[in-house]
Every structure is written in structure tokens, then in C-alpha cells.
Amino acid sequence: MDDIRFAERDLCVTEAKIAARDVQVHYGTNHALKDVNVDILEQTVTAFIGPSGCGKSTFLRCLNRMNDTIPGCRIEGRLTLDGQDIYDPRVDPVQLRAKVGMVFQKPNPFPKSIYDNVAYGPRIHGLTRNKAELDEIVEKSLRRAALWEEAKDRLASPGTGLSGGQQQRLCIARAIATSPEVLLMDEPCSALDPIATAQIEELIDELRAQFSVVIVTHSMQQAARVSQRTAFFHLGRLVEYGETGQIFTNPHDPRTESYISGRIG
Amino acid sequence: MSIGILVLAVLILAAAGFVLGRQRALATAGGDPRRLHSLPGHYGQFTAILAAVPALVLLAIWLLAQPLAIESRIAPMLTADSPADRSLAMADVRRISIGLDLLAVSDRLSEDAVASLSSETLAPRLRQVGTAVTQVTPEALSAAKAHRTMRHTLQIWMTAAVGLTAATCFVFALLRIRPDFRARNVSERFVMWLLIAASLVAVATTAGIVLSLVSETLHFFRIYPAREFFLSLTWNPQFRGGSDLGIWPLLWGTVYISIIALIVAVPIGLLTAVYLSEYASRRTRGWAKPAIEILAGIPTIVYGLFALITVGPALRDWFAQPLGLGASSSSVMTAGLVMGIMLIPFVSSLSDDIINAVPQSLRDGSYGLGATQSETVKLVILPAALPGIVGAVLLAASRAIGETMIVVLGAGAAAKLSLNPFEAMTTVTVKIVSQLTGDTEFASPETLVAFALGLTLFVMTLVLNVLALYIVRKYREQYE
Amino acid sequence: MTDAAAPASPAIRDGSLFAPDAHTRRRNAAERRFRAYGITAVALSILALIVLLVSVLGNGAGAFRQTFIQIPVTIDAKIVDPKGNRALDEMKKVTTIGYGKQLEASMLAAVAAAGVATDGLSRKDIAGLLSKEAAAGLRGMVLENPDLIGRTITFRALANGRIDGYFKGRVSMDSAKLDSNISPAQLVLAERLRDAGLVTVAFNPQFLLGADASEVRPEAAGLGVAILGSAYMMIIVLVLALPLGVAASIYLEEFAPKNRWTDLIEVNIANLAAVPSIVYGILGLAIFINTLGLPQSAPIVGGLILTLMTLPTIIIATRVSLAAVPPSIRDAALGVGASRMQAVFHHVLPLALPGILTGTIIGMARALGETAPLLLIGMVAFVREFPAAPPEGFFSPASALPVQVYNFTQRADPAFVERASGAIIVLLVFLICMNAAAIILRRRFERRW
Known part of the structure; x- marks a missing residue:
């Protein structure tokens, strides 16, 4: 088993971190996603774009099995993380989500202190042996989320007391504190003002060094600014996937072109 | 003319006012309702209101004031040593006065015959017409005759005054009606006052509770030392006076039972709420939630009987006697356990609301x-919901303290300061019931102590309720 | 959570997704334990409900069936109408003792006619099988229908409570030995009479229709007065609490300015909903009885107290339904020139009505089961006479169903436990009907905006 895994892993590093093959998602009788095939690469920012209701957020939530919490949701096809099937019955979604972190549309800090928010993940996953290690993780995560300077003097004050942009950076710090391999972001800037958005975008670019980042966004400009690869979803189908520059300047599919030029969506 | 007929007459006048007001409005507008400021019906309402309301208000005030006026005139005719004696004598006079009326009707007596009735043979005759008097003193009889005459005279005046008011206002209203008169505004303002008055009933209820409790409690403390009540450790009422009326044994029983009830209800209720809102499938929730809510709809007397015939004997036979802790089927444990069952749905439905108010985004996070x-429940949801849950527990505690029937039937009547949960103890509410349903005289400390106990209970629950409501309100605002 | 023995981050980093590591296994075990706690809690709640219902139903079902002794009785004109003129006033002077003698004779004759051996039981012991209430029943029958005089009728007499208890398993031969009210020989006779068809156990309408009976005659105790008293109080609650509650809610929800005064009213209403019910009893005693001089034990006082108790519930429910009507409806009405009052009464109130009625029914159901405040206003008193028709009936003494339950529990004879449980079944049936009505109302008319 071990040697197979290594072989696969080697393959994946060069090929893809997450691979989706013929993924179908049903909500009850609604066929929400059809035949999605995509490879998400390591150390890359991948953007999912498309009009509302096109299935991009649904697909994002499939990647760490957040759809499990929605009753009536069925997923078919094959989704692998480092070659291991995410939907294999042996997989514990809890362990999966430790590897595939997530940041949500609206900042959702827990009504606890800033410190406890960041320390939550490491604590539940038992990542530290003592307080000093935990302090170190908290500091490192807050620094990486570019929040340390603002928050270091008020670690004990509630996370809900921060501004919107700070809250979202806190949520990012919280997500990276467990050192995930992939970070999923579901329209992380849609609730923020332009200045806070710019800070988060800068942060996403820095995070690329350690993580594979997948970001769902409404804004094409944002996708162009932060991502290296872009996937365009339309009506539950993955229409086009490729280099961001190519998608925006030279799309192959006429639907992509219509969307980019503002005729649909 | 009796009051009922008078009221009926005024109401008939008001009904006539409605019809006439409508017609007159239409007539002044030349039969064209479009020329009126308000709908024709509004003019009818205006006339009806004006005909009925001032007259009925006057009637109500008259009825309240008349006995006071008469009795202040009668009082000098009675010899009495104390205010209590005076009020007793006055009650007698009132009864005899009414009895004379009945007698006059049943025996077809003329006014002169009534005036010449003598006190010796009167008592049995009065009893025959249904008046409960034991004996009639000459003094009481003459006072009663004066009482009766005054009553009759004032009654005639009252009828006249009320009738005149109704008629005057009725005519006045009709005269006011012109096409540009804003009848709708008047009738709506009147309805608004009715609405405001209705919302004041709740305030009046609280005021009534506080006033009745405080005044009787002060009465109690005038005949029984407050120090004793608040500091004595024994509760031992005697029929012949010399009672020990210390509140502590009762408070201890109340608190002990409430604590047991909360120990049962809070974990079960909270876990039930968590399970049903976070884990259970839609189908399970569909039947389990209503089933638990049935528990909430069951009257407390049913729980009381359950404690008396099932839980009490079972606890005695299986726990208390084998463990040598007592042989009583009514005990703190019985009452606490059953009260805990009663509180489960209360805690679980309050907690359910509160847990559902925690935003989904926190769960997702x-x-x-x-x-x-x-982990999500224990580390995120419950801490986030904590203030709300504390509020729910406080409300449950207030319920437990004020609960009566379960403790009356399940806890026993012995006032004791003991730690043994299988011993019968008693509570504040049990003693309120037993002191107020007993045969002791109302003015005795043994009866009046119930009001002091009631005030204590009211204050305790008030503090808990207000605190809980405040916490829950603040909690909800946080997530709205 | 920060377990010292837990492996540090590398375990999760490199571990296969397919094989949970030790830490995850522990977490999953904790998860299963927590889920088990939850299931246990739900199961305990439901178990408590089942035990409670089974206990009450099991004890109370017997109250609806009663042991009767059927004997032919000849109504002797010489005893019941000594002057022979069939004047009701005269006949009323014959007490139950006269009828009792006649029943005793008929009983002995019936036993002899059936050929049942009496084993030397005395006349008194044989007649003792009959309830002491049987004579009163016969007297009532004759006074109601004087034509029966001189005829022989088959009279279905109530059996003594102990005989009834024997057939229901409450009384045994052993307990009868220690009992001064019954002897084992009488029980044997009762069994023989049952074999002979004279003694039957049948549905007992008197339990629902009859009045309460004294402490020594549990077999005759009925709920009629209590049911009527409760019904009177519910009428008063409905007539007073619904309009008051709706009016108060309309003011608070639609018209009241937001200021400290209305805030106070709101806190006050929320608090009133949580004031212990017994405090309302004290209020009733002090204000309605001692100050206003209303009669004790009367449905009017109980009804007023329950009205005050129900008001907060109705106000809270009504305000929720009023608030649920979207503002666009009000805007639409105001937009065509209706006054605010017209907008509320013509549009908002009708739309909120189902919710208001549901709240009212639920509040009344709660009031129906309320006991403690009624104890304080003297409703514990033993009442045998049926109250008159309203409105006078509102002022005459009556009982109430839950108070009757309490009364039954305070009596020594264990037969009253069965009566109390039976009364609770009746109470629960009423409550179920009311709640079902509320649910149907909500299902049929509820509107989602």
C-alpha cells in the first residue's frame, strides 16, 4: 500500500493535486453539476468563474465534502486528492477537511477570542503538544494572514469585534493554522470593501507558495488578478479550463467569450 | 328599575343612535354619501358611542361611589370598638338591608309595613328569604332601614342621571352631524382608547398582584414580627396562636427540589435539543419533537398524580427503603424527579430555538x-448559544420554584431542614395552598403568612424572569 | 483536545486518507459517544412520556366501567307515597332511608330467587353489596317519574365500591379480611351473583354526568359538576381574553410608539407569562373575593383569574401573527386612502386570524389544566349541586376538572385513585381535542409569506 501511494504521489506532484473525473452532483431531483473534469495543480491559484447558479460553489464544496451536510445531495464520479478517492467510504471527512481547508463568503469568526479562533483547528486535530507550540502556530498563521501586526495586542478580545476585512483575514488565518494542502475560498471578498479586497488578494498570492488555492469568484477582474488557472462554469457544466491569460484573452468556447465580454451572466 | 334594565335601555338608545345618526348624515348630505367626510356608518358609530359611553361611565362611577357614600352616612349609627368590628357590623347591615328588600317582595309588604318591622322576630323571616343572618339587633335594624331608604332614593337619582346623560349626549351627537364633520376620526380615536385600555389590563394585573401581596404582607408583619419570619429556622403553625412561621425550611425545600429538577431537566433537555436539531433526520425530528411537546402540554396536576401514584411508591420501594433512607413515598426526590420530567420539554424547546439562532455560517466554518x-456542538455552538441557554435555565428555575401541584402531591407537608433527598419536605407553594385553604380565620397570622410567602415567591421568580428575559433578548439581538 | 500523547502535525500531513490515525479514531469515538448521549436523552424523554401515559391510562380506564347489581324492585306506594296523592312535595319528604329498606328487601328477594347460597350472611351484609348511593338513585328515579309507583322495575343499582374493587382487582380476599367495610364472605357472594347474572360490569355514564359523592362512596363519584364548571370558566376566558388580548396586541404591534412606557408594558407582559400560577390565585383571592366581594368557588372568579393568566399567551401569539403579515399589505391599504385603523381591521387582522385563534386555543388548553390558583379561591369545596345555566350559574359554586382530580387524591379510599386517573383521562381528551383543533386550524389556514 505504501509504495503504491508514493508512486501515485510522485505522479500527482507533477500532474495534479486534486483530480475530478466525470463528477455529477444532484440536489434531490436537480442535476446541479454535469460531467466535470478538472485537475487542480499544486502551488497554483485556480479560479472558478461563471454566472450565479452555474455550480461553481457546489463544485468547490465537493472538494472537501462540505456538501455532506446538505440533505439530499448525491455525488457521482471520481474525485481524488493525491490519487486517493475523496468519496471512498473509508475516508473520514474530518481528516479530509484538515487537508483541504475552506474560507467562506461571509467572514464567520467564532464568537471567541482571536487566539481561540486561530487555535481551534490545531486544538481539535491535536497538532500541538504544548501551549508554546500552539502560540507559535497562532502567531505564524496570523503573520501569514497579514493580521499579526493588527491583532497581536488584542489576541484575547473577541474575533467578532474586528472589521469585516480583518475578520476575513482571521478566517484565513484560522484555515491555514491546520497547515492544509489545499485552501478553498468561496467568494472570500464579496462581503468586503475594495481596500480589504485588495489586502486579501495580495494575501492569496502569497499563500500560493505553500498551498494550492482554489477560489470561487464573481468578479472576472479578481480572477484575472489572482489566479494562474481559470475554470469557467455555465449551467452546471465546466465549459472551459486553462491558463488564466488564455481564458481571458483567447477563449476557445463561444460561451466563455460571451461571459468574458459581458454578454451573459 | 334594576341596573340590568338600565344598561339595556342605554344600549337600545345607542342602537337607535346608530340608525338615526346614519340616516341624519345621509339626509344632511342630500342622500349622496360622497358629500360626507366619512362613511355614513361612521356617523352612526359616533352617535352610538356618544349615547352609550358617557352614560355607562357615569353608571360605573355611581355604582362604585354609592356604597361608600351611604356607608359613611350610616357609620355613626353603629357602635363599634374596632375597625374590624365596624366592618363586620356594616356587612350585617348590608345583608339585612338587602334581606328587607327580598322580604318586601316575598311577603308583599308595603313601605310602611317594612318601616314598622321590629327586630325580635325578624331573623327567622330573613333566613327564609335566603338572607344569612343569625340575629338582628335593634341598632342594626334601624341602620339597615336607613341604608335601604337611602339606597332606594339614590337608585332613583341614578336612573335619572344616567338616563339624562344618555339622552343629552344622544341629541348633542345628532346635532353635531354635518357633512364636513369628521365622524371617522372620532370613532377611531375612541377605538384607539379601547385598544390602549386593553393593553393596560396587563399592567393593571401586575399592579393588582403587587398591591394585594404587599398590603396583606404589611398586615401580616404588623401582627407577626418580620425578623422571626426571615430568620427563624422552624415552621410550626398552631391553630391557637403562638406559631413559629420561619421561612427557611420552606425555602430550603423549594430550592432543593428545584435543584434536583434542574439536574434532571437541563442535561436531558439540552441534549435532546442538540440531538434533534443537529443530528436527527427529518423523519425522526418529525415524530420525536411533537412527542416531547406533548409533555409540555400535560397539565401539572397530571404530573402531580404521576408523582403520587407511580413515582413516589416506586422510589420508596426500590431506593429509599432498601437504602434505609426513609419510608415516605412523598419526598424531595419524587417531586424533583417528576418536576424534572415536566421541565424537559420546556428546556429543550427553548434551547432548540436558541441553537437554531446560531448562524449556519459558524457551523460551516x-x-x-x-x-x-x-466538536462543533461542544466548542462552537454551545459556547455561542451559552447566554441564551443560561436564560433558558433561569426561566426553567423560575418555573420550578413556582410550581405548585407537583409539590403539593409529591413532596409532602413536613417543613424540614434536611439533606436526605428521600425525606418528605415542603415548599413555599405548598404552604401557600395549605394556609389559604385551611379553616383558620383570615385575619390570623397563620393565614396572612401565605401572602408574605406569595410575595417572596413573586420577588424570586420576578428576578429570575427579568434576568432571563434580558439575557435572551440581548442574545437574540446579537444574531439578528 | 490538546492531548499530550497526540501525534503532531506530520501524522495528518502524510497519512493516507483511507486509514484514520489514532487521534482521529479517538475523535470519532468521542463523536459516537456524544451521539449516544443525545439518543439516550431523547429516549429518556419519550420513555418518561410513555410511562406517564401508561400509568394514568392504566389506573384510570377502570373508572369508566362500574359494577352494577341488577335486581327487580317493586316500588311500594305505601313507602314512597304514604299519603297516596302523588304530590311531589309530599313524596320528597320520604328520605333515602325509606327507599333503602325497600332496596334491601328486593335484594334479599332477588338473591333468594336466583337460588344463590348466602352462607348465613346477615340481611345487612347481603344488602351491603349495594352502594349506599343506590337508594338515592332509586329515589331520584321515582321522583322524576312517579308513574313507576306500584310497578316492578329492573333496577340497575351501583355495587359497593369494595365489590367493584374486587372485580377490578383492587380488593382481594386477603385485604377484605382486614377491611371493616367488606368481608371475604360478601366477596364470595358477589362472585356467585355474577355467575348468576345479577352482577355485571358495564360502562358507567354516571362517571361523566353525575355529581361528586362523599368520601365513603367512591363508586358514585362523577365529574358532571366539574366538567360543567370547567366549561363555564372556558366560556368566560374565551369571551374576555380573546377580545382583550387581540385589542392589546393590535395597540402594541400596530400603533404604540416605541418608548420607555410601551417597553415597560412589553417587559411586563413577558414577565406575566412567567409568573407562577399560584400568584394569580392569591390575586384572585385578595382582589376578586375579598375586595370586590365575588362569591367563593364560583366559575366567574376562576374564569377571571384564568383570563388574566391566558392574556399574556394570547397577546404574545397574536403579536407574532400580526408581525408576520408583511408591511406591503398595510402599505397597499394606506395607499388607497384607508386610515391606519381601517388598514388594520380590514386587512391585517383577518390575515392574522388563524394564528390568533391557534394561540387562543392553546392558551385556553393551558388554562383548562390549571389547578393551583383555583384551589385558593375555594374551588376545592365539595359541591354536589349542578350550577344553574349562565349567567346566574357563573356565580354559583362549582368545581373544575383539575381541581376535582386534586380532590379525589385527597381522599383516603384507594378507589379514588382510579377516579382521579379517570378524571385525568377526561381532561386529556379535552386537551387533545383543543390542540388538534389548533393544529388543524394552523395547517388549513397558515400562510407563508
């Missing part, structure tokens, strides 16, 4: 970090 469901 936690699951997104790889937390299990129980």
Missing part, C-alpha cells in the same frame, strides 16, 4: 476546518 459534529 467549524466543519470546514475539519471538526466533527460533536
